[in-house]
Amino acid sequence: MKTRNKLLLLGLSLLCAVTVAFGQARKRGELNLFAWSEYIPQAVLDGFTRETGIRVNYETYSSGEEMLARLMARRARFDLIQPPDYIAEALIKNGQLLPIDRSRLSNFGNLMPEFLNMPHDPEQQFTIPYMVGTVGIVVNTERVTEPVRGYADLFSERHAGRIVVVDDGRELATAALYTLGKSINDFSPANLAAIRPVLAEWFSRVKLFDSDSPKTALLSGDVDLGLVWGGEAALLWQENKKFHYVLPEEGAHMFVDLLAIPRRARNVENAHLFIDYILRPEVSKLISDEFPYTNPNRAARKLLSPEQLANPASYPPGDRKFDTFRYLGEDIAEAIDKMMTDLKNARR
Amino acid sequence: MQGLPGTLPPNPHARPAGAWGWWLLAPMLAWLALFVVAPMAILLVYSFGSRGALGVVELGFSLENYERIADPIYLRIFGRSIGYAALTTLLCVVIGFPAAWFIARRSPEWRGRLLLLVMVPFWTSFLIRTYAWIAILRSEGLLNAVLKSSGVVPHVLPAPLDLLYTPTAVVIGLVYVYLPFVILPVYASAEKLDGTLLEAAQDLGAGPLRVFREVIVPLTWPGIAAGMMLVFVPAIGMFAVTDLMGGARVSMIGNVIHNQFTRALNFPFGAALGVVFTLLFVLSYALLLWLGRRRDETAKAR
Numbered sequence: 179m180k181t182r183n184k185l186l187l188l189g190l191s192l193l194c195a196v197t198v199a200f201g202q203a204r205k206r207g208e209l210n211l212f213a214w215s216e217y218i219p220q221a222v223l224d225g226f227t228r229e230t231g232i233r234v235n236y237e238t239y240s241s242g243e244e245m246l247a248r249l250m251a252r253r254a255r256f257d258l259i260q261p262p263d264y265i266a267e268a269l270i271k272n273g274q275l276l277p278i279d280r281s282r283l284s285n286f287g288n289l290m291p292e293f294l295n296m297p298h299d300p301e302q303q304f305t306i307p308y309m310v311g312t313v314g315i316v317v318n319t320e321r322v323t324e325p326v327r328g329y330a331d332l333f334s335e336r337h338a339g340r341i342v343v344v345d346d347g348r349e350l351a352t353a354a355l356y357t358l359g360k361s362i363n364d365f366s367p368a369n370l371a372a373i374r375p376v377l378a379e380w381f382s383r384v385k386l387f388d389s390d391s392p393k394t395a396l397l398s399g400d401v402d403l404g405l406v407w408g409g410e411a412a413l414l415w416q417e418n419k420k421f422h423y424v425l426p427e428e429g430a431h432m433f434v435d436l437l438a439i440p441r442r443a444r445n446v447e448n449a450h451l452f453i454d455y456i457l458r459p460e461v462s463k464l465i466s467d468e469f470p471y472t473n474p475n476r477a478a479r480k481l482l483s484p485e486q487l488a489n490p491a492s493y494p495p496g497d498r499k500f501d502t503f504r505y506l507g508e509d510i511a512e513a514i515d516k517m518m519t520d521l522k523n524a525r526r
Numbered sequence: 527m528q529g530l531p532g533t534l535p536p537n538p539h540a541r542p543a544g545a546w547g548w549w550l551l552a553p554m555l556a557w558l559a560l561f562v563v564a565p566m567a568i569l570l571v572y573s574f575g576s577r578g579a580l581g582v583v584e585l586g587f588s589l590e591n592y593e594r595i596a597d598p599i600y601l602r603i604f605g606r607s608i609g610y611a612a613l614t615t616l617l618c619v620v621i622g623f624p625a626a627w628f629i630a631r632r633s634p635e636w637r638g639r640l641l642l643l644v645m646v647p648f649w650t651s652f653l654i655r656t657y658a659w660i661a662i663l664r665s666e667g668l669l670n671a672v673l674k675s676s677g678v679v680p681h682v683l684p685a686p687l688d689l690l691y692t693p694t695a696v697v698i699g700l701v702y703v704y705l706p707f708v709i710l711p712v713y714a715s716a717e718k719l720d721g722t723l724l725e726a727a728q729d730l731g732a733g734p735l736r737v738f739r740e741v742i743v744p745l746t747w748p749g750i751a752a753g754m755m756l757v758f759v760p761a762i763g764m765f766a767v768t769d770l771m772g773g774a775r776v777s778m779i780g781n782v783i784h785n786q787f788t789r790a791l792n793f794p795f796g797a798a799l800g801v802v803f804t805l806l807f808v809l810s811y812a813l814l815l816w817l818g819r820r821r822d823e824t825a826k827a828r
Binding site for chain 2 (some may be wrong): 268339345512519520
């Protein structure tokens with residue numbers, strides 16, 4: 179899964195690097211981009227290179243923690259990274275990001291104010307929202323006729339062996355905290371102990387854990403329900419309207435993936451150019467076409483089709499409030515990972 | 527892997543390598559130093575360090591990471607990984623030995639064709655082949671379609687097989703991936719085996735079982751041993767098959783190490799697991815050598 183994406187993207191980026199290297203005599207520098215796998219359409223990278231002559235070296239990761247570890251551990255200099263909100267918060271607090279010069283971003287005004295000045299970057303000094311999403315429940319309504327409103331319904335006994343969930347400890351632990359009515363950013367020892375039996379019961383009913391493409395098992399009919407990223411649910415809905423997206427009644431959180439410039443970046447100018455390019459409505463629309471998460475770009479939303487805007491997984495109806503993740507420190511990340519390992523292992 | 531020391535006599539024509547020999551070896555030595563010795567050294571240094579803010583590795587000398595491995599959670603996973611790898615090795619030998627023997631006993635031109643068939647899967651990416659297995663095993667996949675259309679499912683089996691995302695699927699995946707690694711070395715040993723020895727054994731009154739046990743197995747042992755090593759060692763650390771075909775439900779030690787670097791932000795602990803893991807390899811290698819040597823000695827003693 180991770181491996182597949184990585185290999186695929188490695189191949190693509192190699193191909194891209196080679197073609198650009200040969201086709202581009204008037205090279206105007208480069209941009210070392212470090213981003214999520216399967217999140218930036220190739221057409222966007224190609225378009226940027228065609229227009230500016232800047233070569234984009236694209237490296238990928240498949241979890242926020244992986245990005246953080248590689249950014250901090252390596253001497254490699256990335257010019258632009260795409261951290262999720264809570265990882266960006268940690269980077270800002272540790273002085274690892276350069277401030278973004280808004281005067282160089284002519285398209286900054288396209289962003290919707292509700293996605294600015296959020297808790298991870300209150301002054302909006304260091305980050306630019308890329309895409310936003312929720313984590314929720316997908317139900318194949320052809321196979322599941324009873325109502326599914328929240329985590330308790332999803333993981334009920336009758337759905338045992340028919341569930342896919344993202345393979346992400348923090349997400350699953352968060353769902354358990356919601357179920358117990360606790361704050362999702364409070365992983366105190368008492369809360370960790372409280373969610374453990376809940377997760378143990380859930381895990382005994384999960385058919386598979388897949389973060390990269392949870393939609394695949396739903397599409398093929400191997401499972402009938404899932405706890406997945408909103409963008410995956412949106413793709414399922416595009417494919418077949420039998421896949422309903424449900425925001426759990428116990429509570430749901432929203433994630434914001436950002437663009438940011440790390441402290442050791444060499445091509446700061448190019449990073450700004452790329453951010454401004456992404457903020458263009460027609461470019462941002464390309465991203466929405468391929469990865470239908472919630473687009474924080476108002477001008478881009480105007481270009482989307484009514485069908486795209488009506489997708490409940492991309493643009494949940496109503497004005498429900500969502501929580502966001504905060505950075506909780508390495509000890510918590512490790513405690514969650516250890517619990518996940520232990521619970522998966524105890525299953526049989 | 528054919529020349530496992532202790533299983534073959536030293537070459538009587540060998541001469542000490544001259545300066546030329548070392549020059550020819552230089553690329554290989556450089557490769558080893560750069561891609562085996564150096565990473566292992568980094569792993570060893572990291573494993574004594576500790577995790578700092580934002581997952582930065584702080585070097586030092588602490589045995590904490592090794593103490594943590596003694597946690598029952600991780601010991602159980604080590605145990606399970608060894609169990610899976612051992613089962614995979616056993617199945618690979620049971621399936622691979624007859625196949626290799628069969629190929630080795632064909633005419634030379636058929637041998638070439640059959641060997642080619644064994645190697646054809648390597649022309650496709652391992653991941654693509656694993657995805658093919660997912661398509662075969664899934665609940666509405668090829669296997670169940672065949673079972674249904676042939677009438678096996680309602681008549682012989684009550685329901686379609688639910689194999690994908692189970693430990694069985696993991697073992698199927700592992701055996702599939704590593705089978706050629708048993709067939710090829712066993713074939714190499716079996717092909718060299720002089721057929722007249724089998725005839726001689728039979729003439730002297732040995733039954734088929736005795737011929738197998740006392741002639742065939744000892745003479746193909748180098749191939750079997752090499753095949754077992756080639757399967758057992760990488761199978762312990764495999765994480766892609768458990769993720770893809772096991773639905774990430776079954777953790778093997780490879781998955782745990784992978785997680786330390788990608789999720790838990792703990793490089794030093796991952797490194798310590800890697801070091802212990804490498805030691806396990808060395809141990810299992812030593813065990814196989816010892817088995818081989820003992821076999822040689824008992825053979826000589828007769």
